[in-house]
Amino acid sequence: EQLRQAVTAMPKAELHIHIEGSLEPELIFALAERNGVRLAYPSVDALRQAYAFKDLQSFLDIYYAGASVLLQEQDFYDMTAAFLERCERDNVRHAEIFFDPQTHTARGVAMETVVSGIHRACQDSPVSATLIMCFLRHLSEEDALATLDAALPHRDKLIGVGLDSSEVGHPPEKFARVFARCRDLGLHLVAHAGEEGPPAYIASALDVLKVERLDHGVRILEDAALTARVAREGIALTVCPLSNTKLRVFDQMRDHNLVQLLDAGLLATVNSDDPAYFGGYMNDNFIAVFESLPLTLAHAKTLARNSFAASFLPAEQKRRFL
Numbered sequence: 049e050q051l052r053q054a055v056t057a058m059p060k061a062e063l064h065i066h067i068e069g070s071l072e073p074e075l076i077f078a079l080a081e082r083n084g085v086r087l088a089y090p091s092v093d094a095l096r097q098a099y100a101f102k103d104l105q106s107f108l109d110i111y112y113a114g115a116s117v118l119l120q121e122q123d124f125y126d127m128t129a130a131f132l133e134r135c136e137r138d139n140v141r142h143a144e145i146f147f148d149p150q151t152h153t154a155r156g157v158a159m160e161t162v163v164s165g166i167h168r169a170c171q172d173s174p175v176s177a178t179l180i181m182c183f184l185r186h187l188s189e190e191d192a193l194a195t196l197d198a199a200l201p202h203r204d205k206l207i208g209v210g211l212d213s214s215e216v217g218h219p220p221e222k223f224a225r226v227f228a229r230c231r232d233l234g235l236h237l238v239a240h241a242g243e244e245g246p247p248a249y250i251a252s253a254l255d256v257l258k259v260e261r262l263d264h265g266v267r268i269l270e271d272a273a274l275t276a277r278v279a280r281e282g283i284a285l286t287v288c289p290l291s292n293t294k295l296r297v298f299d300q301m302r303d304h305n306l307v308q309l310l311d312a313g314l315l316a317t318v319n320s321d322d323p324a325y326f327g328g329y330m331n332d333n334f335i336a337v338f339e340s341l342p343l344t345l346a347h348a349k350t351l352a353r354n355s356f357a358a359s360f361l362p363a364e365q366k367r368r369f370l
């Protein structure tokens with residue numbers, strides 16, 4: 049209806065997108081062919097059939113398998129270019145893109161290949177796009193420190209660093225030293241926290257890592273004092289509705305707590321996380337929440353506005369969008 053039209057047409061910013069999670073099955077098969085990589089699935093349809101997840105880990109296993117077709121600089125370029133074209137269609141004017149270099153360097157792909165391919169696609173797109181390098185939390189802090197060292201020649205191509213992959217059992221404080229170094233380098237800091245993990249992980253992401261934004265963070269409402277603090281400090285949450293239902297953080301979209309997060313005064317945003325795996329891009333996420341939750345046009349405007357307010361765009365560029 050009208051609300052759907054308004055929501056899809058609004059200019060928006062995407063603040064939580066794993067670029068490897070934008071690899072569509074068709075592109076996975078095309079790249080496998082191009083690179084002579086053998087896949088465990090016989091067809092695009094068979095691969096897509098496997099996209100039935102019971103939790104974060106069951107998704108991550110297949111997500112890392114999909115990324116195994118990325119070998120050449122052009123592969124990283126093509127993946128990123130395809131995503132940025134989808135941004136244009138969804139009226140996403142700015143994207144802060146996560147990438148997972150360790151997924152690739154562990155297979156012998158050079159850091160340079162990964163960063164150059166993704167960055168070149170960003171430069172060639174009319175969409176404003178910046179890069180956030182994520183450390184895999186299931187690996188050691190030593191591995192993260194070595195990854196940061198390998199990325200130092202590309203410092204100018206990064207706006208920040210993040211923390212992703214298996215949350216439970218890998219609390220933020222495991223990465224205290226590497227985040228302190230990133231902070232000294234002037235990088236922006238974010239971390240996944242409170243997706244499957246408890247509110248204590250949100251508190252340590254803030255207090256130990258000193259993150260400026262929380263990725264997911266939906267479990268924050270289990271701690272009223274923490275909720276009040278994050279609202280007061282204006283720290284944003286990058287919420288990913290389709291991801292949360294596909295990974296069973298919430299059983300159904302009508303159970304999602306987005307309205308409660310906004311009502312608590314939190315700077316919540318809507319994002320796509322891994323759009324090729326979770327059933328949709330930015331506008332699909334907006335349509336899904338507006339169909340299932342009591343959200344109004346005023347909420348839509350707040351969410352679009354929050355997406356730019358919570359971005360790491362310089363103040364003068366933010367003003368153009370706000």
Ligand code: ES4
Pocket residue numbers: 066069104111212213214240243291321322
């Ligand atoms: C992720 Cl949904 C999610 N959570 C944690 N790590 C991730 N990496 C890619 N998608």
Ligand code: ZN
Pocket residue numbers: 064066212240263321
């Ligand atoms: Zn994520």
